[in-house]
Amino acid sequence: MHDKQGNLSEQLYGNQGQAIYSVSRAGLNLLMMEMAEKNGASLYFNERCIDADLANGEAVFENANTQKTQRVPSDLLIGADGTFSVIRKEMVDKHNHEYNYNQIEHDYKELMIPSGEGGEYLLDKNALHIWPRGEFMVIALANLDGSFTCTLFAPKKGKNSFEVLNTKEEVEHYFTSIFPDFIAIVPNLYQQWNANPTSGLGIVRTYPWHVKDGSLLIGDAAHATVPFYGQGMNAGFEDCRILDELLDKHEDNLETCLEEYSKSRKPNGDGVQDLSMHNFVEMRDKTADPKFLLQKEIEKKFANLFPDKWVPLYSMVSFTNTPYSEAWKVGMKQEKLMQSIMSTPNIEQIWESDEIMERMCSLV
Known part of the structure; x- marks a missing residue:
């Protein structure tokens, strides 16, 4: 953390050995394209989705160089087309889905x-x-x-x-x-x-995320968020993981699969957005606040002593597969508990005492 005088201070965001990795978006895209081709996918470049007929599972693409359009049929149309998704717009316009930006x-x-x-x-x-x-x-x-x-x-x-x-x-x-x-x-x-x-910067909320057994949304098309937790892409990958699990679970009934996907993922799309806005306030307003830093030290000490009772919110989101919606609920309960702890008289002097740890145990 860099203060206004240029002084530096360091704050650990996880336990020893835990790290957040910053990766090249272009490099990751290239890797995923190579993996897709190895698994039999055909890739088409300079093709922009401009329209869709979800009732018939068709998408319309326009070539950026020739401006020629083509209508492409599908068994399952997956809208991974980002914040300003054409597939989502079709769901909203033709199928009366909820939408807010x-x-x-x-x-x-x-x-x-x-x-x-x-x-x-x-x-x-x-x-x-x-x-x-x-x-x-x-x-x-x-x-x-x-x-x-x-x-x-x-x-x-x-x-x-x-x-x-x-x-x-x-x-x-x-x-x-x-x-x-x-x-x-x-x-x-x-x-x-x-x-x-x-x-x-903006947040997309929509529901449902599917239409019958023919189309669905993943990633930013379903739950575009602000970047303050660094979880936008991870949330999109999680959509893919959960969808893959549900396709195995409901292999004979695609409509049931997509319905469960919508219902199970929507709360987590909302959850990652709530977490992102909450972390924005912490990053800009609180990381320079001595009382906030003390609160994090107390949480860290308690988590090390009682790992079965307390996982700090940042660690829960960044280093576990805890659903975003559950992490948000647990994090808000933790925040309420910590407000009580931080109101303890002379907390700055006694925070490392057994008394504080025992009190936290009784409140969890």
Whole structure:
């Protein structure tokens, strides 16, 4: 964690040996395409889905180069076409499915910390770097080439918002006064600022996720979320795992399979979205708060002493297969319990005592 004076502090997010890995999206896409082809799939590039007839299991594609369209039949049409899914739109328009898109009040812009002159990392490569500043923050993750991909999350409007950051002087003053150690290692900041777009963030909620036995949604098409837990892609992969299990379970009845898929996955789609927004507030507002950091130390101590009674929320989400909906419910119960513990008189002096651990045992 980088404070406003450029001082660093370290916070472990898991037990020894637990780590979050940052991977190349392009590399992962390439790997999945290779695996798909090895298993008999045919891949078509530059084809954009522009329409669908879900009643007949057909999708219409337009070639980006020739603008020619073709109608493709299917036994099962899987809409993995992202936040602005054409398949989902068809479900909403023609089958009266529920749908809501909620754009949050913050936007984001990607920036880059370059590697050093010798290709070395200018920050610790084995850490998620956060510059928390209340309503806004910067995060940075290491790349393999010595650079860091960084993201500024800030309000659309108001003080310290994207709205007031336009000229070179405004942008450089903002970073110099609020993120001094960041701008010190980004020599071409304003050039990057102009070159990289400012993008919005939003949450997709829809239901059901299927139509009879012919079509379904997975990933962002069903539950696009904000990126503050780093679980968007994992949630999409979990959709695939659960769907695969249900196809085996209901091998003779596809409609029953898809109905159970919708019912079981919807709460977890909502859950990962609730978790993501909750973690956004923690990252930007609380990671610099001494009382919050003490709370996490108490939770960590209790979890080490009584692992069967307490798994911290972040660990539950990141290092277990606990369903997102269950993790959210457990996490909120834990938060209520910890508010009671943190209200204990002189908690800063007695937090390591047996008394506090025993009290937590009685409350769990």
